[in-house]
Amino acid sequence: MNDKEKLLRDWGRMCKKSGRCSNCPMDRMKEKEGSCDLCQLWAARHPEQAVKAIEKWGAEHPAKTMQDVFLEQYPEVSLDGCGIISIMPCVMENISCRTDDGGDMLRDCQGCRHNYWSQEVADE
Secondary structure, X not given: OOHHHHHHHHHHHHHHHHOOHHHOHHXXXXXXXXXXXXXXXXXXXXXXXXXXXXXXXXXXXXXXXXXXXXXXXXXXXXXXXXXXXXXXXXXXXXXXXXXXXXXXXXXXXXXXXXXXXXXXXXXX
16 A cells, blocks of 8 residues: 555544544644635645644554454464464465466465465454
């Protein structure tokens, strides 16, 4: 996921987690200015401030990954040298190691594990 995608996902998580606009950091910023704009319009007019608010919130509320959830239950599981759980996704779920087009088996098991365990899970 690139920085732009992460920013947009964090914005969505921030909005969802806030529950009400009055609990949202961005809403508080626009109220200080006396703005009644919708967040999207305000963010378009004040991109630097919007990005700072979203990045700050994202750093304070990191997204949970499959690995985070698994480690809560099994904190002693083996990790590889990069800090990724050593268990292969195909062992956890009925996931095929074939490519999307049905071609040859994938050879990059480490990349597969990294992609699987770093997937974000839905916030509760």
